[in-house]
Amino acid sequence: xxxxxxxxxxxxxxxxxxxxxxxxxxxxxxxxxxxxxxxxxxxxxxxxxxxxxxxxxxxxxxxxxxxxxxxxxxxxxxxxxxxxxxxxxxxxxxxxxxxxxxxxxxxxxxxxxxxxxxxxxxxxxxxxxxxxxxxxxxxxxxxxxxxxxxxxxxxxxxxxxxxxxxxxxxxxxxxxxxxxxxxxxxxxxxxxxxxxxxxxxxxxxxxxxxxxxxxxxxxxxxxxxxxxxxxxxxxxxxxxxxxxxxxxxxxxxxxxxxxxxxxxxxxxxxxxxxxxxxxxxxxxxxxxxxxxxxxxxxxxxxxxxxxxxxxxxxxxxxxxxxxxxxxxxxxxxxxxxxxxxxxxxxxxxxxxxxxxxxxxxxxxxxxxxxxxxxxxxxxxxxxxxxxxxxxxxxxxxxxxxxxxxxxxxxxxxxxxxxxxxxxxxxxxxxxxxxxxxxxxxxxxxxxxxxxxxxxxxxxxxxxxxxxxxxxxx
Amino acid sequence: xxxxxxxxxxxxxxxxxxxxxxxxxxxxxxxxxxxxxxxxxxxxxxxxxxxxxxxxxxxxxxxxxxxxxxxxxxxxxxxxxxxxxxxxxxxxxxxxxxxxxxxxxxxxxxxxxxxxxxxxxxxxxxxxxxxxxxxxxxxxxxxxxxxxxxxxxxxxxxxxxxxxxxxxxxxxxxxxxxxxxxxxxxxxxxxxxxxxxxxxxxxxxxxxxxxxxxxxxxxxxxxxxxxxxxxxxxxxxxxx
Numbered sequence: 001x002x003x004x005x006x007x008x009x010x011x012x013x014x015x016x017x018x019x020x021x022x023x024x025x026x027x028x029x030x031x032x033x034x035x036x037x038x039x040x041x042x043x044x045x046x047x048x049x050x051x052x053x054x055x056x057x058x059x060x061x062x063x064x065x066x067x068x069x070x071x072x073x074x075x076x077x078x079x080x081x082x083x084x085x086x087x088x089x090x091x092x093x094x095x096x097x098x099x100x101x102x103x104x105x106x107x108x109x110x111x112x113x114x115x116x117x118x119x120x121x122x123x124x125x126x127x128x129x130x131x132x133x134x135x136x137x138x139x140x141x142x143x144x145x146x147x148x149x150x151x152x153x154x155x156x157x158x159x160x161x162x163x164x165x166x167x168x169x170x171x172x173x174x175x176x177x178x179x180x181x182x183x184x185x186x187x188x189x190x191x192x193x194x195x196x197x198x199x200x201x202x203x204x205x206x207x208x209x210x211x212x213x214x215x216x217x218x219x220x221x222x223x224x225x226x227x228x229x230x231x232x233x234x235x236x237x238x239x240x241x242x243x244x245x246x247x248x249x250x251x252x253x254x255x256x257x258x259x260x261x262x263x264x265x266x267x268x269x270x271x272x273x274x275x276x277x278x279x280x281x282x283x284x285x286x287x288x289x290x291x292x293x294x295x296x297x298x299x300x301x302x303x304x305x306x307x308x309x310x311x312x313x314x315x316x317x318x319x320x321x322x323x324x325x326x327x328x329x330x331x332x333x334x335x336x337x338x339x340x341x342x343x344x345x346x347x348x349x350x351x352x353x354x355x356x357x358x359x360x361x362x363x364x365x366x367x368x369x370x371x372x373x374x375x376x377x378x379x380x381x382x383x384x385x386x387x388x389x390x391x392x393x394x395x396x397x398x399x400x401x402x403x404x405x406x407x408x409x410x411x412x413x414x415x416x417x418x419x420x421x422x423x424x425x426x427x428x429x430x431x432x433x434x435x436x437x438x439x440x441x442x443x444x445x446x447x448x449x450x451x452x453x454x455x456x457x458x459x460x461x462x463x464x465x466x467x468x469x470x471x472x473x
Numbered sequence: 474x475x476x477x478x479x480x481x482x483x484x485x486x487x488x489x490x491x492x493x494x495x496x497x498x499x500x501x502x503x504x505x506x507x508x509x510x511x512x513x514x515x516x517x518x519x520x521x522x523x524x525x526x527x528x529x530x531x532x533x534x535x536x537x538x539x540x541x542x543x544x545x546x547x548x549x550x551x552x553x554x555x556x557x558x559x560x561x562x563x564x565x566x567x568x569x570x571x572x573x574x575x576x577x578x579x580x581x582x583x584x585x586x587x588x589x590x591x592x593x594x595x596x597x598x599x600x601x602x603x604x605x606x607x608x609x610x611x612x613x614x615x616x617x618x619x620x621x622x623x624x625x626x627x628x629x630x631x632x633x634x635x636x637x638x639x640x641x642x643x644x645x646x647x648x649x650x651x652x653x654x655x656x657x658x659x660x661x662x663x664x665x666x667x668x669x670x671x672x673x674x675x676x677x678x679x680x681x682x683x684x685x686x687x688x689x690x691x692x693x694x695x696x697x698x699x700x701x702x703x704x705x706x707x708x709x710x711x712x713x
Contacts, residue, residue: 338565347551347580
């Protein structure tokens with residue numbers, strides 16, 4: 001790394017020179033295009049000059065080019081310094097654990113003193129930082145998620161977004177089993193989401209069973225559809241598999257659209273029974289949740305409950321995946337992704353391996369679908385279109401196929417940014433596209449590309465997959 | 474003479490309508506190293522693949538431990554006491570060495586994983602050093618050792634090796650062949666070896682077969698074949 005250090009000055013001057021050249025070229029190009037304007041709106045034709053616009057444009061080019069050549073072409077140097085910084089912070093935190101605690105408590109205490117109303121926000125911040133320093137990033141994320149409804153109880157909008165994010169996290173984790181672990185490219189995952197949602201809606205309406213009875217049934221139906229899809233596509237891989245799964249997703253949607261007597265067609269199914277607190281409904285009556293627990297009725301109770309339900313479902317998905325990865329079936333999925341012929345030569349039945357991956361992935365999609373149905377109270381085939389599948393797949397790919405934490409981050413970023421850019425309406429997809437291209441340029445293997453081994457002989461030591469030949473993984 | 478462990482009787486195999494194997498007869502006795510040598514495209518690897526049931530033999534029979542395995546699917550054949558180190562090694566590149574070996578033990582019944590692992594590590598000590606490294610980051614020779622080690626994890630009676638010397642430095646080839654000899658002599662493991670490196674293979678093997686265009690052209694003990702003028706001129710002296 002000493003080479004990076006010594007080469008730093010030349011890197012800087014090189015980037016400056018590069019940016020200067022780009023700026024000169026931009027000046028030459030834009031001088032006539034942007035610098036001058038002919039105007040005949042008021043009287044005779046006049047030539048207006050626009051030096052500010054020209055200067056701004058050239059300035060943007062200069063800065064942009066400078067950053068690109070500094071960051072992109074010297075990514076190694078940048079990563080090195082960022083790594084150093086992070087290590088320094090971690091070392092500091094480890095050295096001065098007590099000091100950090102005191103500082104945090106002081107800041108938090110001071111903050112509460114000056115604005116006591118903000119206590120939940122302060123609590124969540126302090127708890128997340130403390131847990132993060134002690135137990136790492138994943139634990140911090142978990143604590144943050146668990147405390148989220150406490151901190152944002154008065155903000156139903158945030159709670160709603162958080163529930164959507166968690167739904168996509170769960171869908172991402174479910175699809176991750178099929179795409180990330182077993183390496184089977186599935187473009188029709190939303191079909192299982194739809195099967196789960198419709199199973200729940202129809203069963204709950206027809207028999208009046210509670211959410212907790214219908215949930216496993218919805219999962220089972222989805223798993224059954226997973227196997228149904230699995231059988232015809234067992235021999236296919238890669239592009240061919242993708243096309244068939246794409247078709248499968250469309251078939252399910254079109255059946256839902258046209259089987260009017262069963263699914264109510266394009267009008268969808270309304271007034272789906274809402275989730276109850278283990279039998280106690282969330283309403284303002286004397287039998288309702290608020291009355292039973294001696295609280296004042298508040299519609300947020302249901303939202304908070306739904307938040308914890310989807311958090312639990314997502315965590316179960318994650319936990320099951322992590323466990324399965326350590327079992328023979330999970331390891332067989334990963335081996336299948338790497339090399340099907342080798343898997344067969346080891347006496348593992350690739351058919352069963354693929355079917356279990358499809359079935360288990362589909363089952364979690366079905367759980368998420370049932371949750372979606374009970375949260376919305378209304379479902380129609382419009383919610384289960386191809387872009388939805390594409391979004392879930394994008395979450396898995398961007399997250400780094402197979403990485404649980406990466407998928408969670410990607411789901412959060414994608415869903416939250418969709419909400420964030422709601423104002424820009426038509427530009428949303430453009431920004432989305434740019435983000436995709438950016439990630440694929442800088443992190444071609446996804447945000448978190450290191451695959452954690454599931455077993456160790458003596459010590460935890462991972463070597464990044466970046467050293468493994470591209471295209472084989 | 475005792476029953477052969479693996480017996481290939483009049484096997485023909487086809488790719489579409491093209492015959493790749495035309496009536497092959499090969500016997501492998503327990504405790505033997507048997508090698509198949511031949512030029513590119515002679516059908517050596519196809520023979521190996523046919524034993525594994527991919528493609529399945531259209532005519533003839535493959536018998537292992539007295540059981541007809543000709544028409545079993547690949548994964549069921551490989552679940553018997555047969556293990557294979559396939560052509561081109563085919564290790565799992567993104568999984569660690571240790572995980573690769575675990576995969577090898579996927580079908581080991583009633584075995585003790587720890588002792589199987591120790592056995593592979595003592596045969597190829599470098600694998601122990603590399604155990605938490607990803608398969609894809611190993612050198613070619615180490616990958617070949619891993620492929621053989623992975624095959625051994627299922628405690629086979631018969632080990633099928635498809636071109637273990639492919640693309641390796643002479644020193645590594647010698648190392649791998651000496652490991653194969655060790656396995657055979659110490660553990661009485663039966664080995665069926667397909668090789669292009671005729672000299673090494675014949676020196677190692679008890680018996681050998683020479684394949685030409687899907688047929689067995691010559692057979693004999695390793696030493697006999699090494700001394701045959703037609704073998705020497707075709708496979709050993711580089712056309713001199």
